[in-house]
Amino acid sequence: MAVVDEKHAQFARYKDDVQTRGKPFFPHAMFHDTVMSVVVVCVIIGLACIWYFTSDADAGEDGSGWLGPRYADKADPGTTSFIPRPDWYFYFLFYLLRIFKWPESVILATVGIPTIALVLLIALPFLDRRRERRPLRRPVAITGAILVMLAMGVLTYKGATVRESLGGGLTDTWVEQNNLPENARAGADVFQEAGCMTCHSYLGAGAGGPGPELSEIGAQSGKNVDYFVRYISNPREFGNNIMPVYASFGEKTLNDLAVFLAASKGPGGG
Amino acid sequence: MAQQRPPSLVRQIINYPLDWLEERSGLVGAVRYFLFRKVPRDTNWSHTLGSATLTAFLIQAITGAILAMYYKPETRTAYESIERITNDVTLGWLVRGMHKWGASVFIILMFLHMGRVFLFGAYKYPRELNWVIGVLLLVLGLFEGLTGYLLPYDETGYWATVVAININGTAPFLGPFLVNLLYGSADFGTDTLARFYSLHMLLAPGAIFALIGLHLYLVIRLGVTSPPWSPEAAGNERYEPEPPSRDGRDGRRAGLLRPGARRAAR
Numbered sequence: 214m215a216v217v218d219e220k221h222a223q224f225a226r227y228k229d230d231v232q233t234r235g236k237p238f239f240p241h242a243m244f245h246d247t248v249m250s251v252v253v254v255c256v257i258i259g260l261a262c263i264w265y266f267t268s269d270a271d272a273g274e275d276g277s278g279w280l281g282p283r284y285a286d287k288a289d290p291g292t293t294s295f296i297p298r299p300d301w302y303f304y305f306l307f308y309l310l311r312i313f314k315w316p317e318s319v320i321l322a323t324v325g326i327p328t329i330a331l332v333l334l335i336a337l338p339f340l341d342r343r344r345e346r347r348p349l350r351r352p353v354a355i356t357g358a359i360l361v362m363l364a365m366g367v368l369t370y371k372g373a374t375v376r377e378s379l380g381g382g383l384t385d386t387w388v389e390q391n392n393l394p395e396n397a398r399a400g401a402d403v404f405q406e407a408g409c410m411t412c413h414s415y416l417g418a419g420a421g422g423p424g425p426e427l428s429e430i431g432a433q434s435g436k437n438v439d440y441f442v443r444y445i446s447n448p449r450e451f452g453n454n455i456m457p458v459y460a461s462f463g464e465k466t467l468n469d470l471a472v473f474l475a476a477s478k479g480p481g482g483g
Numbered sequence: 484m485a486q487q488r489p490p491s492l493v494r495q496i497i498n499y500p501l502d503w504l505e506e507r508s509g510l511v512g513a514v515r516y517f518l519f520r521k522v523p524r525d526t527n528w529s530h531t532l533g534s535a536t537l538t539a540f541l542i543q544a545i546t547g548a549i550l551a552m553y554y555k556p557e558t559r560t561a562y563e564s565i566e567r568i569t570n571d572v573t574l575g576w577l578v579r580g581m582h583k584w585g586a587s588v589f590i591i592l593m594f595l596h597m598g599r600v601f602l603f604g605a606y607k608y609p610r611e612l613n614w615v616i617g618v619l620l621l622v623l624g625l626f627e628g629l630t631g632y633l634l635p636y637d638e639t640g641y642w643a644t645v646v647a648i649n650i651n652g653t654a655p656f657l658g659p660f661l662v663n664l665l666y667g668s669a670d671f672g673t674d675t676l677a678r679f680y681s682l683h684m685l686l687a688p689g690a691i692f693a694l695i696g697l698h699l700y701l702v703i704r705l706g707v708t709s710p711p712w713s714p715e716a717a718g719n720e721r722y723e724p725e726p727p728s729r730d731g732r733d734g735r736r737a738g739l740l741r742p743g744a745r746r747a748a749r
Contacts, residue, residue, distance in 0.1 A: 220608045227718030231706055235521030235717070242526050243518070249531035250538040257542055257588055261580025270570070273638075280584075283569055283576075287562045288641035290671070297642035300632050302590045302625065310650070323650045335618050337601075338611035346604030346711035358601055408642075454652035454659055457645050458670060 223344060290461040296408050304372030305365045310423065311375065323423075383418055390416055391428055393476050400473025403466055412456070415477075423455055429479035441471035523709040523717040530707055532596040537695065539589040543627075546582040547684060554634070556680040558673045561636035586628055593621050605708040613701040616694050623691050630683035636676065644679070645671060 236242070260280065267278030276282045299307055306327060313321055333340070341354060348355050384401040387393060393401065404410070410419030416428045430436060445467055448456040459467070490498070505511035553572055555564040568575040597617065600606060606614035633644040648671075652662040667674030709716035 223718050224609055227706065230717035230719075231521045231523055234524050234715070236524055236526075237519045238522050239518040242522050242530065245526075245528055245531050246534040249528070249535045253535045253538050253588065253592070254542065257539070257581050257585045258577070260584035260588070261577055264580050264584065265576045284562075284566065284635070285637035285639040288558075288636045288638055290641070297646045298639065299643045299647065300628055301587065302628060324654045331618075331622070335615055338606045338608075338614050341607070344607060346607065346708070348602055348604075348711065351604065354601070354604075358598075362598075454662065455649050457649055 220344065296411055301369070301373065304370075305368035306372075308368045308372035308375065313423075383415075387416060387428075391477055391480055393473070397473040397476040400469040400471070403470050404473060407459075407462070407466075407470075427474060428477050430477055431475045432478035436475065438468070438471040438475045441474045442467045445470055517703060520703065522707055525709050525713040525715050525717075526707060527710060529599045529710075532592060532599050533702070536589065536592040536596050539585055539592050540624075540691065540695070542581060542585045543589055544688060546578045546585065547688075549578050550582055551684060556634070556677055558636060558676055561634065561676060565635045565637075586631065590624060590628060593624055597621065603708050603711055610701070610705055610708075613698060613705070616698050616701070620691060620694050620698065623687050623694070627683060627687050627691070630679045630687065633676065633679045634683065641671075644675075 264278065264280040265283065267280065268283045269276045269278070270283065272284045273282055273286045276284070298304075309326060310323060341351075343351070345351055383405055384398055387401050388395075388398060404415065409424075412424035413419055414426045444451055444453075445462070446460040447458055448454075449458065462470070501511050550568065553564060553568045553575070555561055565579070568579050570576070572578075600614070600617070629644075629647060633640045648662055648665045651665060652658045654661060665675065665678065666672075667678040706717075709718070
């Protein structure tokens, strides 16, 4: 009970101090608030103006100014060459996803870590019950905060600078190393351009997760061209809730991809 | 204070409507309380981050409302309506630009404000509830960013949303249900866009406004903390008895830094 009384006593002292020695909100603190708000409005207007006047009417990268283009291209579900990326404030989560290489562990990045972090954040006042507010006397809190800020900063930076190889630059290597037939080249190009390597790897290139390495996928029994066409069109049918549905690729693209994957039996097979 | 003469005409014109309103609603008194309440003496610039965040949010709300007058939330027409806003509508480019960049400014300010509150230990008793409300506001703010990103229905928004929904799908038990909830139908389509639009401009802003109201009420009721390292921090402990107050003529305690408080502050 003594601790509770101390808390109450401190708050009572605080209120008393504010009443006797405090300053009125208007005009002193209100002045500060108003100035800061005006600064915020000016910054936002300034950013909008810079964005608009340094870019031009072309969509996509062509029309880009100092702060990016006015528009990206219009959404096209059949696109095969777009790398998905969220807005910058989600980069840290985006990159967290790429750290976990084994498919089973991906759920740690998508659900586990963010959920735990959020629970800890909400529960902070109930975990830290000390009355001490001076930073130098709160080593655990301050160290934790610095580590979290550093981690988020690094993750955000890494998420911003991650690059995937686009274009068919790897097809020749793959045909040679994985003993692929010539009719698999078209699919190999699509595989690189359509962003598959955002989640899959092939002969060591691409992302370690959440999807599996695919250079030997064709060697598994039952995985023929038909299987891959069905799978890529609708992964849900096979219990995969993570991979996007690519039915919109169209018959030719799906077939090319399927031929490529069915022929991917690893360097020893084929 | 006894009036020596009747109030001037100007005073009467100002006071009469205010008195009329005050008698019927009490609002004038409430505004007066808000404006003239006391805050700790050492309130500084870092305390402006909260109201700055509110300003950024209000800019989002206002520019968002204007955008909603021209935006068409249908997959075939959304992109063109954004083009029209940017090119044809008078100052449409400014409203759209402010909304787009205001989102980033809003999120940055929220994090800075959260950092300031954390540094000052202002989440401790009796302000725990305010912290929890603040974290909820942070989550809702990020959610606004997520749902708003899809609305122009361009490549970046479309594919980022596809990945985001799929990530939600990996949640245990609730995963597939969440995916269906966000898609609105069997797959990504017009229902998805309409759903995100409703979440972005009705549900989330409503919740944010309500929580901001609670947040501000608690700030006014519980007061703002002094910087903890300040020697004049409100609430500092006193170890020595108060010196006899040297208030002679005007009834106020003499001096700001009473000797007792100064020596006790570590």
